[in-house]
Amino acid sequence: MYLQHFGLSEAPFALTPNTSFFLAMTPHVEALQVLQTALQTGEGFIKVTGEVGTGKTLLLRKLLNELPPPLRCAYLPNPCLSPSELRWALASELGLKYSANIDQQQLTSLIQQQLLALAAHGHAVVLILDEAQALPTDSLETLRLFTNLETETRKLLQVVLFGQPELDQRLASAELRQLRQRITFSYRLRPLDERETQTYLNHRLAVAGFKGAPMFGAAEARLLQRASRGIPRLLNILAHKALMLAFGAGDSRPSRSQLRAAIKDTEDATQGQWPLTWAGWLACGALLTSLVLWFGGVGQWGAGL
Numbered sequence: 001m002y003l004q005h006f007g008l009s010e011a012p013f014a015l016t017p018n019t020s021f022f023l024a025m026t027p028h029v030e031a032l033q034v035l036q037t038a039l040q041t042g043e044g045f046i047k048v049t050g051e052v053g054t055g056k057t058l059l060l061r062k063l064l065n066e067l068p069p070p071l072r073c074a075y076l077p078n079p080c081l082s083p084s085e086l087r088w089a090l091a092s093e094l095g096l097k098y099s100a101n102i103d104q105q106q107l108t109s110l111i112q113q114q115l116l117a118l119a120a121h122g123h124a125v126v127l128i129l130d131e132a133q134a135l136p137t138d139s140l141e142t143l144r145l146f147t148n149l150e151t152e153t154r155k156l157l158q159v160v161l162f163g164q165p166e167l168d169q170r171l172a173s174a175e176l177r178q179l180r181q182r183i184t185f186s187y188r189l190r191p192l193d194e195r196e197t198q199t200y201l202n203h204r205l206a207v208a209g210f211k212g213a214p215m216f217g218a219a220e221a222r223l224l225q226r227a228s229r230g231i232p233r234l235l236n237i238l239a240h241k242a243l244m245l246a247f248g249a250g251d252s253r254p255s256r257s258q259l260r261a262a263i264k265d266t267e268d269a270t271q272g273q274w275p276l277t278w279a280g281w282l283a284c285g286a287l288l289t290s291l292v293l294w295f296g297g298v299g300q301w302g303a304g305l
């Protein structure tokens with residue numbers, strides 16, 4: 001690969017949400033602040049939504065790393081779980097030992113006892129779910145019932161939902177209105193603007209060990225921001241492809257045409273608005289000029305008659 005060519009110690013644009021590459025940009029900082037405030041106030045449900053690839057899982061991992069010690073965390077990365085699977089998963093996250101023969105009611109009461117025991121030792125539990133848009137409706141309802149448990153001052157179980165915008169659409173339905181009312185804190189991650197895009201790209205390169213002057217200027221960032229619609233995952237894909245092309249050509253940084261080639265090669269990228277290439281525009285200009293000259297000539301010829 002191109003690591004040696006650019007003097008990098010690791011891949012700068014890998015798709016894994018690796019917290020060592022985290023850049024504290026406004027949307028992500030605001031989301032973390034909302035999460036921390038909501039967790040401190042002890043509210044039942046907290047929600048973070050964002051388009052595919054905007055950084056929800058990365059944010060979640062950042063939150064997991066930064067949870068203050070009195071909060072105990074249970075993390076479910078894949079919430080395609082029925083209500084009973086959800087209870088089993090929660091029980092095992094809470095470190096419960098139980099016989100496989102117990103029924104759902106017994107399991108529920110074991111979970112409640114464990115939450116109460118943890119609360120007695122000063123621990124509130126935070127259940128964090130990624131991809132929450134995939135959680136079945138009856139499982140969401142199961143979660144809501146667990147968050148009914150509370151002390152005088154706070155919930156015994158707080159739930160943080162990370163999900164794509166489809167989660168908001170699901171929560172808008174009448175059958176989930178009770179849960180919707182419990183979500184007192186929420187945040188919607190927005191895509192990156194041009195300036196953030198430039199900082200983001202150069203930041204990832206710097207973390208990966210790049211030592212030269214910033215590789216992406218404002219014009220390159222504008223091009224990539226438009227093509228990616230400011231979605232970090234798409235930016236990673238485009239930047240990676242552009243670096244591959246620059247490496248292949250022996251260049252020290254991707255040129256504009258290499259960036260355009262990367263965009264063209266990426267199905268989900270927004271392609272340029274202009275249907276014509278520069279050569280096309282030149283040909284059009286030449287055609288227009290000759291038409292003007294020709295009509296001018298015809299006009300003079302007509303006047304001479």
Ligand SMILES: Nc1ncnc2c1ncn2[C@@H]1O[C@H](COP(=O)(O)OP(=O)(O)OP(=O)(O)O)[C@@H](O)[C@H]1O
Binds near residue numbers: 022024055232
């Ligand atoms: N603030 C940031 N700093 C550094 N990298 C980021 C940041 N935000 C997003 N990324 C990167 O963008 C890519 C996509 O992020 P992530 O996987 O967290 O998105 P997602 O919102 O969870 O997507 P999906 O909806 O598909 O699950 C990852 O490589 C992640 O590291």
Ligand SMILES: [Mg+2]
Binds near residue numbers: 131
């Ligand atoms: Mg994710």
